[in-house]
Amino acid sequence: MSKLLRLSKLFHPKSGRSLMLPVDHGTTYGPLRGLSSMPELVRIANRFRLQALIAHKGAIHRALEGDEPAWGTEFILHLSASTTLGPDPSRKQIVSTVRHGLQIGAAGISVHVNVGVPQEHEMIRDLGIVCDEAYAWGMPVLAMMNVQEDTSSLSATSRKIAHAVRLAGELGADLVKIQNPSSPEAAAEVVSAFDIPVLLAGGNSTTDKLAFFRGVQEMLDAGGRGLCVGRNLFEDPHPSHMCQALSDLVHKRCSPEEAYNTYSLYEQELVLTGNPSRAKISHLDMETWEEYA
Known part of the structure; x- marks a missing residue:
């Protein structure tokens, strides 16, 4: 199977965008809330036709x-x-191989690079080598680029993020995941840094859902090709509702306010009945599922 065919599987056939769920956090942070059941996460990913689980x-x-x-x-x-x-x-270490990804049927592989830390050069080297191997095997590479934020200047941080996108593209990555550049102007600069799909990271869990949705919309409006949201989905009290809201935002191009209303259905039902029915969203019938297919 060629790289282009595998890469096409990572984007929605109608919207041309991607919604991915990274669940690799356990190696770094241990047993986080929401990561205890991989089958449940697969169930959510299936129901909402997420483009990929990263693990x-x-x-x-x-x-x-x-x-x-x-x-x-x-x-x-x-x-x-x-x-x-x-x-x-x-300091990230390589713990598996492109070949193993092929053996288990993965559609792609991902590599994390922390830019601006003392061991940056080692992770850059690893990304370059992995991209070479992936090219030989026809496997897409998602580069997860994380820059050290400049607390004194948002614009300086945005320039670093744009540099990280360029770095990922130059080394051969096919997609890149970055943190929020913090403004529409900065988002446009980041997206145009190199001609590969740019996905927005979800960041740390937030209680301000509407602000989160608005930040997502800014990135999508600037030309971002989708989201790579982990903790703001699997740590959410209502992950199925969050998943539906994000799917609507990314693929149906609804507004942040509409996405927030979708997410808020759970709280509204809880107030009115005291017995919310999670089945309305977490167990979709085929007709509803096909909206995301």
């Missing part, structure tokens, strides 16, 4: 061993790892 090899193995068939979404094998228990969590 380490062990998590993918467990997901495929579950009762929920992985028929609705692709897997991307994440190759980078570190822990907060070590002396330098920013």
Whole structure:
């Protein structure tokens, strides 16, 4: 299977955008809330036809061993790892291979690079080598680029993010995930830094859902090709509702306010009845599922 065919599987056939769920956080932070059940995360990804689940090899193995068939979404094998228990969590190590991704049927692989840290050069080297290997095997590469924020200047941080996008593209990545550039103007600069799809990271969990949706919209309006949202989805009290809201925002191009109303259905039903029915969203019928197919 060629790289172009695999890459096409990572984008919605109608919207041309992508909504991915990264669940690789466990190696870094340990057992986070929402990561305890891979089959449940696969179930959510299937119901809303997410383009990909991004996970380490062990998590993918467990997901495929579950009762929920992985028929609705692709897997991307994440190759980078570190822990907060070590002396330098920013120093990512390569812990798997492109070949292993092929062996388990992954549609692509991902590599994390922290830019602006002392070990930056090692991670840049690893990304370049992985991109070479992936090219030989026809595997798409998602570069997760994280820059050290400049607390004194948002514009300086945005320039760093644009530089990181350019770096990922120059080294051969096919997609790049970046943090929020903080303004529409900065988002446009970041998206135009190199001609590869730019996906917005979800960042840390937030309670201000409307602001989160508005930040997403700014990136999409600037030409971003989608989202790569982890903690703001799997740590959310109502992950299915968040997933539907994000799917509507990305693929149906609804407004942030409409996405917020969709997410708020749970709270509204709880207030009115005291017994919210999660089945309305978490167990979609085929007609509803086809809206995301």
